[in-house]
Amino acid sequence: MKTKITVKNIKCDGCVSTIKTGLKRFSEINEISVDIPSGIVEVTFDEKLSPDKIKDALAQLGYPERN
Numbered sequence: 001m002k003t004k005i006t007v008k009n010i011k012c013d014g015c016v017s018t019i020k021t022g023l024k025r026f027s028e029i030n031e032i033s034v035d036i037p038s039g040i041v042e043v044t045f046d047e048k049l050s051p052d053k054i055k056d057a058l059a060q061l062g063y064p065e066r067n
Contacts, residue, residue, distance in 0.1 A: 002044045003051045007063040010039045015063070022061040023054065039066060 009015065016034040019041060023032050028049035033042045041063070043054055055065050 001047050005041045006039050006066045007058055008066050009063050010036050
């Protein structure tokens with residue numbers, strides 16, 4: 001499965017590193033890409049993991065979903 005989540009606060013490569021490191025704790029995540037200008041985090045993951053868990057993890061890392 002794949003999801004795109006637009007988040008707040010992505011400003012630099014350090015933010016990208018924080019996001020990737022934080023999400024890699026989920027063994028169900030296969031691929032993570034982050035686009036700094038748009039704030040889009042694209043995640044490819046196994047169906048055992050819900051997109052809501054990914055959103056919660058991003059918020060805990062300091063990158064809440066933009067509404």
